[in-house]
Amino acid sequence: MRARAWFAVLAALFFAAAAIPARASVYYVTVAGLGGEPDYEQEFKGLATDLDKILKASGRDAHVYTLSGPDATRARMTETLETVATQAGPEDDFVLILIGHGSFDGFEYKFNLLGPDISAGDLAALCDRVPSKRQLIVNTTSASGGSVAALEKHGRGVIAATKTGTEKNATVFARYFVDALRDPDADVDKNQAITALEVFQYATTKTAAFYDSQKRLATEHAVFEDTGDHDPVRAASTEGGEGLLLTNFTLIRTGEAQKAFNDPAKRGLLAKKEELERLIDTLKYQKAAMSQDEYKQQLTAALVELAKVQAELDQ
Numbered sequence: 001m002r003a004r005a006w007f008a009v010l011a012a013l014f015f016a017a018a019a020i021p022a023r024a025s026v027y028y029v030t031v032a033g034l035g036g037e038p039d040y041e042q043e044f045k046g047l048a049t050d051l052d053k054i055l056k057a058s059g060r061d062a063h064v065y066t067l068s069g070p071d072a073t074r075a076r077m078t079e080t081l082e083t084v085a086t087q088a089g090p091e092d093d094f095v096l097i098l099i100g101h102g103s104f105d106g107f108e109y110k111f112n113l114l115g116p117d118i119s120a121g122d123l124a125a126l127c128d129r130v131p132s133k134r135q136l137i138v139n140t141t142s143a144s145g146g147s148v149a150a151l152e153k154h155g156r157g158v159i160a161a162t163k164t165g166t167e168k169n170a171t172v173f174a175r176y177f178v179d180a181l182r183d184p185d186a187d188v189d190k191n192q193a194i195t196a197l198e199v200f201q202y203a204t205t206k207t208a209a210f211y212d213s214q215k216r217l218a219t220e221h222a223v224f225e226d227t228g229d230h231d232p233v234r235a236a237s238t239e240g241g242e243g244l245l246l247t248n249f250t251l252i253r254t255g256e257a258q259k260a261f262n263d264p265a266k267r268g269l270l271a272k273k274e275e276l277e278r279l280i281d282t283l284k285y286q287k288a289a290m291s292q293d294e295y296k297q298q299l300t301a302a303l304v305e306l307a308k309v310q311a312e313l314d315q
Contacts, residue, residue, distance in 0.1 A: 033100030104146035104165025154228030
């Protein structure tokens with residue numbers, strides 16, 4: 001896309017910042033699948049319980065559904081996702097988190113559940129019914145890399161704990177994904193909003209450190225895909241656009257940002273601030289397609305507006 005076309009796109013985003021809906025909600029669905037062994041059953045259920053508490057405490061408009069133990073069946077999962085499809089609106093965010101074991105036969109990925117398993121294709125079809133324009137699927141299971149091709153879609157980010165379906169050992173990525181949502185160190189830019197990319201980077205780093213500390217060969221290598229038409233990658237890249245959606249996808253807010261999100265008087269200002277931050281991130285990704293003057297002009301305008309909004313929030 002030429003610089004002039006990007007100018008029009010970014011200008012539209014800038015004006016959209018003032019009009020973004022102030023009451024957008026987030027729908028979270030967490031499913032802890034079949035453990036197969038008592039230790040795994042306990043671990044998966046514990047992680048799901050921790051997530052449930054974290055997400056429910058994240059804001060008044062967080063709609064949290066958690067399935068584990070006897071509720072982690074294909075029928076209950078289908079029912080829950082169909083419920084979300086009727087409740088969520090286009091401006092609401094949707095997050096699906098899978099914890100447990102997965103399998104891949106070289107052609108098809110399946111998430112292991114109590115009773116019949118569910119394939120990545122069937123999961124994608126259920127998520128396609130959810131009208132949310134921005135979606136995130138976090139698949140922390142073994143063999144999860146085999147699910148990415150079926151799940152990826154424009155407007156949907158997909159995170160997988162393994163780079164392919166052939167990495168079939170139990171993963172540790174899930175525990176660090178949960179840890180990231182309660183560790184201030186995960187908030188790299190210290191804006192009190194922990195994004196999907198920050199969580200991915202935190203969990204990936206911690207996973208690698210785990211294998212190093214155990215002096216074991218790593219059997220999982222997390223990847224993500226958030227463009228809708230590229231191969232999964234392990235790191236963000238402004239050249240290919242990988243990471244932009246995850247950078248802009250806030251999972252939870254903390255501190256003053258969380259207070260503002262729950263305050264009707266400040267909710268609109270916070271939404272405007274976050275949209276301006278998304279615009280700035282988009283500018284950085286498209287810098288190479290713009291002239292230096294255009295880039296500086298638009299970045300300066302966005303930063304000035306962001307400072308004004310932040311000042312209002314601080315009052």
